[in-house]
Amino acid sequence: MRSTQNRAIFVRVAAAGQGARGHAASRETRIGVVAATSELLTIDDVYAARERIAGRLHRTPTLGSRTLSERVGAQVHFKAELFQRTGSFKPRGVLNKLSTLSDEEKARGVISISAGNHAQALAYASAVEGIDALVVMWQAASPMKIAAARAYGATVDDSPPDIPAAFEHLDRLVEETGRTLVHPYDDPLVMAGQGTVGLEMLDDVPDADVVVVQVGGGGLVSGIATAVKALKPEARVFAVEPELSNALAASMAAGESVTIEPKSAADGLNGPYAGPNCVRVCLDLGVENVLVTEDDLKEGFTFMYGRMKLACELAGAATAAALLAGKVPLERGNTVAAVVSGGNVAAQTAAAILAEQ
Numbered sequence: 001m002r003s004t005q006n007r008a009i010f011v012r013v014a015a016a017g018q019g020a021r022g023h024a025a026s027r028e029t030r031i032g033v034v035a036a037t038s039e040l041l042t043i044d045d046v047y048a049a050r051e052r053i054a055g056r057l058h059r060t061p062t063l064g065s066r067t068l069s070e071r072v073g074a075q076v077h078f079k080a081e082l083f084q085r086t087g088s089f090k091p092r093g094v095l096n097k098l099s100t101l102s103d104e105e106k107a108r109g110v111i112s113i114s115a116g117n118h119a120q121a122l123a124y125a126s127a128v129e130g131i132d133a134l135v136v137m138w139q140a141a142s143p144m145k146i147a148a149a150r151a152y153g154a155t156v157d158d159s160p161p162d163i164p165a166a167f168e169h170l171d172r173l174v175e176e177t178g179r180t181l182v183h184p185y186d187d188p189l190v191m192a193g194q195g196t197v198g199l200e201m202l203d204d205v206p207d208a209d210v211v212v213v214q215v216g217g218g219g220l221v222s223g224i225a226t227a228v229k230a231l232k233p234e235a236r237v238f239a240v241e242p243e244l245s246n247a248l249a250a251s252m253a254a255g256e257s258v259t260i261e262p263k264s265a266a267d268g269l270n271g272p273y274a275g276p277n278c279v280r281v282c283l284d285l286g287v288e289n290v291l292v293t294e295d296d297l298k299e300g301f302t303f304m305y306g307r308m309k310l311a312c313e314l315a316g317a318a319t320a321a322a323l324l325a326g327k328v329p330l331e332r333g334n335t336v337a338a339v340v341s342g343g344n345v346a347a348q349t350a351a352a353i354l355a356e357q
């Protein structure tokens, strides 16, 4: 694993086209013939993450869905990460990153940016480790998520008016404060931590041959794909994004990280750019892109509440949305493992979406 830069996110995005170190797998692996690997992140990094975070987080369950299985003609299982500590998968990556910081780095504190779930994870994990945490959010971010991050003990700066302004603000604060950046997705240590979800999915559903993951900036899917493609090279990994927030698909098509203006109601998936490291890993591993509409997301959400009894957030329902909308190309007899990535939604927001359906 290469070490990560701790500064100037926009500079890193701009530099992505010049190629991050770690180009690896042969592209023929995109058709899933041989094991795909990326020099940037390996299964050993994911195993190391699993050791570092062992015993510190919940072992979330994997739940079958008979109704969805019948509808799509394949066995479907959901990895219920909405039951993870802080309500999403996010503390996996954060704890892995924090456990590698020196005492001096810990003393300087950490900083990040988030729509809310990474903020809560950083706040929670930093409090456990006795590290001071500062999180940049923005004015339209979920008040519930802002309050939760503060309640876990982080300082939240929600002064920026919107997402692009928040990222610029973060860059300035990283320079000014000397805090260590715990990037929400584009850090190999964070990606490796998220990859532990993939290890558990394959433990629970060893015959999974289709893995479906929702995407914001790409940390979760690149970590899971690293685990899955190493252990089951023939499995296909699908990265689900809203049409209104398609940074990873656009970046993979361009061959480099591109910046977009995300506008999905699924706030957890509104990454303004896919991480250059994440894009590299997804290209190396042959991750396949799937886009869902806002209506698909609401239908997935309603299905999760009504049938699965899972109070997830819109982002968490994106995988169900893609499956229900027939956007994941399945073959009869496939076994599907799909992530339900988070459950941090205000009751009023959930009620409004359910009332619409």
Ligand SMILES: Cc1ncc(COP(=O)(O)O)c(C=O)c1O
Pocket (backbone or CB within 6 Å): 088, 115, 117, 118, 184, 185, 194, 214, 215, 216, 217, 218, 219, 220, 221, 268, 269, 271, 313, 315, 316, 341, 342, 343
């Ligand atoms: C609930 C939820 N699902 C999925 C994601 C996407 O994760 P990533 O940015 O690693 O792609 C996020 C990111 O914040 C999230 O909060």
